[in-house]
Amino acid sequence: xxxxFFLSTLLFAGIxxxxxxxxxxxxxxxxxxxxxTVTVTLAPNGIAQGYSQFTAIGYYxxxxxxxxxxxxxxxxxxxxxxxQVATIVTGGAKAGLATATGWVxxxxxxxxxxxxxxxxGFNGVVVSNAATFTVTDSTTGTDDVVSIAVTPNPxxxxxANAANSFTATGTTQSGVKEVLTTSSxxxxxxxxxxxxxxxxxxGTAVATGTTTITAKYTNADGTSAQGSATVTVP
Numbered sequence: 474x475x476x477x478f479f480l481s482t483l484l485f486a487g488i489x490x491x492x493x494x495x496x497x498x499x500x501x502x503x504x505x506x507x508x509x510t511v512t513v514t515l516a517p518n519g520i521a522q523g524y525s526q527f528t529a530i531g532y533y534x535x536x537x538x539x540x541x542x543x544x545x546x547x548x549x550x551x552x553x554x555x556x557q558v559a560t561i562v563t564g565g566a567k568a569g570l571a572t573a574t575g576w577v578x579x580x581x582x583x584x585x586x587x588x589x590x591x592x593x594g595f596n597g598v599v600v601s602n603a604a605t606f607t608v609t610d611s612t613t614g615t616d617d618v619v620s621i622a623v624t625p626n627p628x629x630x631x632x633a634n635a636a637n638s639f640t641a642t643g644t645t646q647s648g649v650k651e652v653l654t655t656s657s658x659x660x661x662x663x664x665x666x667x668x669x670x671x672x673x674x675x676g677t678a679v680a681t682g683t684t685t686i687t688a689k690y691t692n693a694d695g696t697s698a699q700g701s702a703t704v705t706v707p
Contacts (some may be wrong), residue, residue, distance in 0.1 A: 499533035499541060500595035504549065504602040506530075506588070512607040513573055515581050523573035523608055527551070527561070529590040548592060555586030555655045555673070557640075559606050573608040580642060581610040584655030585672075610651055617692040618643035618653065621700030629705045630667070630678035639674040639702060641688035657688040657699075667704050678706040 506529055513523025531545040551563040553571065561571040569590075574582040584607075591601035622642045630637065643653045659669045666682035669675065676686055682705070689699040 499535040501531050501545075501592055501600050502534050502540075502594060503532045504529050504545070504590050504592065504600055505532070506590050506602050506604040509604045510607075511571070511604065512609065515573060515575055515583070515608065515610045523559075523575070525571045525606060527569040527571060527588055527590070527604060529569065529602075531592065545592060549590040550592065552589045552591070553586045553606070554589065554603075555584060557582055557652065558584040558586040558608050558655055559588075561588055571606050573606075579650060581649070581651035583608045583610055583651045584653060586655060610649070616645040616647050616649060617694065617696055618645050618651075618690050618698045620644045621653070621657065621688050621690055621698050623686065623688050623700045623702040626702035627705065628676075628702060629707060630676075631707075633678050633680060633706060636675055636677045639669070639676055639686060639688070641674060641690065641700065643690055643698060653688070653690045657690045660687050660689070662686070662701075666706055676704060681706050 506527055511525040513525060515523060528544065529546045529549045530542055533541045547568040551561045551569055553559050553561045557574060559571050559573045562568055571588055586606050587603045588606050589601055589603040591599050594600040624640050628637060640652060641654045641657045642650055644650050654674045655672055659671050659674050661667050661669045661684060663684035666679055666684045667686060668677050668679060669686045674688065683703065685701040685703055687699055687701040689697055691697040
């Protein structure tokens with residue numbers, strides 16, 4: 474009787490051991506990006522661009538073990554939500570390096586973009602996190618923007634559900650031009666015809682009609698400037 478009990482115990486343990494063993498790989502549960510907030514200032518007239526190296530630390534869980542961490546900067550997929558403001562290297566030795574677009578044809582491309590790191594976690598579910606990368610020029614805050622030009626203007630969408638990226642270019646009191654697309658607040662005159670991303674400038678056709686989309690930029694002292702474009706959905 475005792476032998477049968479001992480054998481049963483071993484068989485039961487044999488069933489349980491594979492279920493509680495450490496045969497499964499650790500699962501990625503979260504990502505921390507460092508630094509989480511960066512602001513770079515462009516030198517006057519495009520002399521230099523702004524750079525920042527981001528690092529991604531992955532947090533892993535493993536059944537029966539304490540959580541672990543490791544550097545996964547070169548393994549995650551990096552992305553910039555506003556590539557017109559800054560781009561980021563997504564692989565290789567320079568993975569996580571963000572670069573401000575800088576000055577293009579005498580115009581400073583400034584604004585805010587989200588730098589995102591993502592990777593598959595448990596059961597393939599994507600885990601991600603984001604940091605903020607802000608680009609300003611040397612006049613921001615001291616040389617107010619007095620006018621905004623929205624381009625293209627006018628613009629006709631090809632059809633309903635078509636999308637287009639609009640650009641807001643500001644001109645300061647001293648005549649400096651800078652792209653403020655992601656620093657402006659966008660609105661649509663009639664969202665029944667065209668909608669627009671509040672912080673992206675991406676317009677989407679909804680239904681036949683004509684309206685305006687407007688970009689408004691607020692200076693550090695509270696004053697503001699705005700500009701509009703006429704948009705049509707055929």
